[in-house]
Amino acid sequence: MRHIIHSKDITRQEMEALFTDANKLEKNPMPNLLQGKILASLFFEPSTRTRFSFECAIYRLGGSIITAENAKEFSSAAKGESIEDTISTMCAYADAIVMRHYQEGAASSAAKVSTVPIINAGDGISQHPTQTLLDLYTIKREHNQIDGISIVIVGDLRNGRTVKSLLWGLSKFNDVSVTLVSPEGLRLPKEAVNEFIGAGLEIKETDDLIGTIGDTDIVYQTRIQKERFPDMAEYEKYVGCYRIDVALVSKMRKNALLLHPLPRVDEIAPEVDELPQAAYFKQVKYGVLVRMAVLKWIMS
């Protein structure tokens, strides 16, 4: 049985096999592969893309889904049930569970008691491994390779789980150079930076986006994670700090990619969507293929 909890635990070989499978599923759909299988989705935090793309993925493979899109209020968690008991219960109903939770480590606690595969769809500020798979798949498809890339990762690096997840994913590839761009207060913690350097990434840190945006293959923009700020005045300090507009994209290389896990608030101007570098809605589309490949891997 295979859980998907942390990007660190997915090998390069497994990632490449998933990308190959995602390509195959696009060309040769398998509408009956998971017939009779049930996926449970338990979301204790809001989601648009992750939940709907998993729903879409299971339906496209012939399976079914049972879902709680607001598990915090509408599952027995609201009555005080532990995540372990909720998971032990869901195991009696479903063949796999995809879950998003506001607490770091929740998916890993779930995996300890689960008799079916658990997919971590986000645990607090920690991890979001299937987002990483679709981010890397997008880079591979649109840029041809991941080895040797330069990537600028921008925004709320302290609170963004997609950032930490992606860095672990990138560490599986060779010669990746990363520039982390954030305001001082939203930097990735020092220990984490050192851990990623130890894992093989070349990392620079700066607060200067304009000076770095022109000299990179990939720009990965992220949202300031409003829901993680106990003090709204603190959040307001960072609103609009790295807005990417048409003028800024014109400094990017012609063949560079602008990625974003979405949702965006105001950190990419809507006019940018029309530019050739904008690849975030391609990420959305590829997310279904990648999640189909993930479900095929752990459910069939």
Ligand code: NCD
């Ligand atoms: C991200 C998340 O939930 O971490 N969203 C997503 O799944 N695409 C990013 C975010 O919320 O900023």
